[in-house]
Amino acid sequence: MSTTPLAAKKRTSIGSRRSPETEAAVLAAAKELIGEKGYAGFSVDEVARRAGAGKTTIYRWYPTKADLFIAIYTAERTTFVQVPDTGSLIDDLEQYTTSLWRFWASHPAGAALRGLIAEAQGTKEALAALRDRFLPERTADVRHLLTSAAARGEVRLEDIDGKLPLWVGFSWFHLLTGDLHREDGIRSAMAQIAGLPTHLKS
Secondary structure (H helix, E strand, C coil): CCCCCHHHCCECCECCECCHHHHHHHHHHHHHHHHHHCCCCCCHHHHHHHHCECHHHHHHHCCCHHHHHHHHHHHHHHHHCCCCCCCCHHHHHHHHHHHHHHHHHHCHHHHHHHHHHHHHCCCHHHHHHHHHHHHHHHCHHHHHHHHHHHHCCCCCHHHHHHHHHHHHHHHHHHHHCCCCCCHHHHHHHHHHHHCCCHHHCC
Protein backbone atom coordinates (compact mmCIF):
# COMPACT_ATOMS: atom_id res chain seq x y z
CA MET A 1 0.00 0.00 0.00
CA SER A 2 1.46 3.37 -1.02
CA THR A 3 1.57 6.25 1.40
CA THR A 4 1.82 9.97 0.82
CA PRO A 5 4.32 11.94 2.92
CA LEU A 6 2.63 14.30 5.34
CA ALA A 7 4.32 17.34 3.77
CA ALA A 8 2.87 16.45 0.38
CA LYS A 9 -0.70 15.79 1.54
CA LYS A 10 -3.18 18.43 0.45
CA ARG A 11 -4.53 20.40 3.37
CA THR A 12 -8.25 20.97 3.54
CA SER A 13 -10.39 23.68 5.08
CA ILE A 14 -13.11 22.98 7.63
CA GLY A 15 -16.31 23.56 5.69
CA SER A 16 -16.94 27.28 5.41
CA ARG A 17 -14.56 28.00 8.32
CA ARG A 18 -10.85 28.54 7.92
CA SER A 19 -8.54 25.77 9.03
CA PRO A 20 -5.88 27.47 11.21
CA GLU A 21 -3.31 24.89 10.09
CA THR A 22 -4.03 25.48 6.41
CA GLU A 23 -4.08 29.25 6.75
CA ALA A 24 -0.77 29.22 8.62
CA ALA A 25 0.75 27.03 5.90
CA VAL A 26 -0.55 29.34 3.17
CA LEU A 27 0.82 32.49 4.83
CA ALA A 28 4.17 30.83 5.54
CA ALA A 29 4.48 29.69 1.93
CA ALA A 30 3.47 33.13 0.65
CA LYS A 31 6.02 34.85 2.89
CA GLU A 32 8.73 32.48 1.71
CA LEU A 33 7.85 33.05 -1.95
CA ILE A 34 7.82 36.85 -1.57
CA GLY A 35 11.28 36.64 -0.02
CA GLU A 36 12.60 34.52 -2.88
CA LYS A 37 10.94 36.03 -5.94
CA GLY A 38 9.39 39.34 -4.94
CA TYR A 39 5.95 40.50 -5.98
CA ALA A 40 6.49 39.86 -9.70
CA GLY A 41 7.29 36.18 -9.09
CA PHE A 42 4.51 35.76 -6.55
CA SER A 43 1.58 33.56 -7.61
CA VAL A 44 -1.31 31.82 -5.89
CA ASP A 45 -0.52 28.65 -7.88
CA GLU A 46 2.95 28.42 -6.38
CA VAL A 47 1.74 29.30 -2.90
CA ALA A 48 -0.86 26.54 -3.14
CA ARG A 49 1.78 24.03 -4.26
CA ARG A 50 4.16 24.90 -1.44
CA ALA A 51 1.45 24.99 1.21
CA GLY A 52 -0.23 21.80 0.03
CA ALA A 53 -3.52 23.71 -0.16
CA GLY A 54 -6.18 23.95 -2.84
CA LYS A 55 -6.22 27.05 -5.01
CA THR A 56 -9.98 27.37 -4.57
CA THR A 57 -9.48 27.49 -0.80
CA ILE A 58 -6.89 30.26 -1.08
CA TYR A 59 -9.02 32.28 -3.50
CA ARG A 60 -12.00 31.93 -1.16
CA TRP A 61 -9.95 33.55 1.62
CA TYR A 62 -7.93 35.93 -0.56
CA PRO A 63 -9.81 36.81 -3.79
CA THR A 64 -6.70 38.19 -5.52
CA LYS A 65 -2.92 37.87 -5.39
CA ALA A 66 -2.90 41.41 -3.99
CA ASP A 67 -5.17 40.40 -1.10
CA LEU A 68 -2.86 37.54 -0.15
CA PHE A 69 0.15 39.85 -0.25
CA ILE A 70 -1.67 42.41 1.93
CA ALA A 71 -2.26 39.71 4.57
CA ILE A 72 1.46 38.86 4.66
CA TYR A 73 2.53 42.50 4.63
CA THR A 74 0.17 43.39 7.48
CA ALA A 75 1.44 40.58 9.70
CA GLU A 76 5.09 41.40 9.05
CA ARG A 77 4.72 45.15 9.43
CA THR A 78 2.82 44.78 12.69
CA THR A 79 5.72 42.73 14.04
CA PHE A 80 8.45 45.16 13.02
CA VAL A 81 6.79 48.60 13.27
CA GLN A 82 5.45 49.78 16.61
CA VAL A 83 3.09 52.71 17.14
CA PRO A 84 4.70 55.26 19.50
CA ASP A 85 2.92 57.28 22.16
CA THR A 86 5.24 60.09 23.24
CA GLY A 87 2.55 62.69 23.84
CA SER A 88 3.91 64.82 20.98
CA LEU A 89 2.60 64.52 17.42
CA ILE A 90 5.85 65.52 15.75
CA ASP A 91 7.82 62.99 17.81
CA ASP A 92 5.24 60.25 17.19
CA LEU A 93 5.19 60.85 13.43
CA GLU A 94 8.98 61.01 13.21
CA GLN A 95 9.50 57.79 15.17
CA TYR A 96 6.75 55.91 13.34
CA THR A 97 7.84 57.03 9.86
CA THR A 98 11.51 56.26 10.55
CA SER A 99 10.62 52.77 11.79
CA LEU A 100 8.40 52.13 8.76
CA TRP A 101 11.05 53.27 6.30
CA ARG A 102 13.62 50.97 7.91
CA PHE A 103 11.16 48.09 7.62
CA TRP A 104 10.61 48.86 3.93
CA ALA A 105 14.35 49.10 3.30
CA SER A 106 15.30 45.87 5.06
CA HIS A 107 12.35 43.53 4.50
CA PRO A 108 11.25 41.85 1.22
CA ALA A 109 7.75 43.21 1.87
CA GLY A 110 9.04 46.73 1.15
CA ALA A 111 10.14 45.88 -2.38
CA ALA A 112 6.99 43.80 -2.85
CA LEU A 113 4.84 46.79 -1.91
CA ARG A 114 6.38 48.69 -4.81
CA GLY A 115 5.27 45.79 -7.00
CA LEU A 116 1.69 46.03 -5.74
CA ILE A 117 1.61 49.78 -6.34
CA ALA A 118 2.91 49.21 -9.89
CA GLU A 119 0.36 46.46 -10.59
CA ALA A 120 -2.42 48.71 -9.31
CA GLN A 121 -1.72 51.07 -12.21
CA GLY A 122 -2.64 48.35 -14.69
CA THR A 123 -5.31 46.12 -13.16
CA LYS A 124 -8.63 47.03 -11.56
CA GLU A 125 -8.37 44.18 -9.05
CA ALA A 126 -5.00 45.32 -7.68
CA LEU A 127 -6.15 48.95 -7.64
CA ALA A 128 -9.26 48.02 -5.65
CA ALA A 129 -7.20 45.98 -3.18
CA LEU A 130 -4.71 48.84 -2.75
CA ARG A 131 -7.29 51.62 -2.47
CA ASP A 132 -10.11 49.89 -0.60
CA ARG A 133 -8.28 47.45 1.67
CA PHE A 134 -4.56 48.21 1.93
CA LEU A 135 -4.66 51.98 2.41
CA PRO A 136 -7.50 52.16 4.97
CA GLU A 137 -5.89 49.43 7.08
CA ARG A 138 -2.32 50.59 6.75
CA THR A 139 -2.99 54.27 7.41
CA ALA A 140 -4.97 53.43 10.55
CA ASP A 141 -1.85 53.86 12.70
CA VAL A 142 -1.15 57.38 11.43
CA ARG A 143 -4.84 58.26 11.74
CA HIS A 144 -4.63 57.11 15.37
CA LEU A 145 -1.59 59.35 15.97
CA LEU A 146 -3.39 62.32 14.43
CA THR A 147 -6.60 61.63 16.34
CA SER A 148 -4.68 61.46 19.62
CA ALA A 149 -2.98 64.73 18.73
CA ALA A 150 -6.37 66.31 18.03
CA ALA A 151 -7.54 65.26 21.49
CA ARG A 152 -4.50 67.10 22.90
CA GLY A 153 -5.28 70.17 20.83
CA GLU A 154 -2.25 69.88 18.52
CA VAL A 155 -4.29 69.61 15.31
CA ARG A 156 -7.92 70.05 14.34
CA LEU A 157 -9.98 66.90 14.02
CA GLU A 158 -11.47 68.10 10.73
CA ASP A 159 -7.97 68.40 9.19
CA ILE A 160 -7.00 64.73 9.67
CA ASP A 161 -8.43 63.50 6.36
CA GLY A 162 -6.34 66.08 4.55
CA LYS A 163 -3.14 65.31 6.43
CA LEU A 164 -3.21 61.54 5.80
CA PRO A 165 -2.64 61.78 2.02
CA LEU A 166 0.27 64.16 2.66
CA TRP A 167 1.94 61.57 4.88
CA VAL A 168 1.26 58.75 2.38
CA GLY A 169 2.56 60.82 -0.52
CA PHE A 170 5.77 61.78 1.27
CA SER A 171 6.51 58.23 2.40
CA TRP A 172 5.57 56.54 -0.86
CA PHE A 173 7.66 59.02 -2.85
CA HIS A 174 10.73 57.85 -0.96
CA LEU A 175 9.69 54.19 -1.22
CA LEU A 176 9.10 54.31 -4.98
CA THR A 177 12.32 56.23 -5.70
CA GLY A 178 14.47 53.94 -3.51
CA ASP A 179 15.37 56.91 -1.33
CA LEU A 180 14.57 55.50 2.11
CA HIS A 181 18.01 56.31 3.54
CA ARG A 182 17.30 60.04 3.73
CA GLU A 183 15.93 59.97 7.25
CA ASP A 184 17.30 63.42 8.07
CA GLY A 185 14.38 65.05 6.24
CA ILE A 186 11.65 63.13 8.05
CA ARG A 187 11.23 65.43 11.06
CA SER A 188 10.91 68.59 8.97
CA ALA A 189 8.36 66.94 6.68
CA MET A 190 6.35 65.61 9.61
CA ALA A 191 6.30 69.09 11.15
CA GLN A 192 4.92 70.50 7.91
CA ILE A 193 2.26 67.78 7.75
CA ALA A 194 1.35 68.41 11.36
CA GLY A 195 1.11 72.14 10.60
CA LEU A 196 3.54 73.15 13.34
CA PRO A 197 5.27 76.54 13.24
CA THR A 198 8.77 76.47 11.75
CA HIS A 199 10.50 77.19 15.06
CA LEU A 200 8.94 74.01 16.57
CA LYS A 201 10.27 71.62 13.91
CA SER A 202 13.49 70.67 15.69
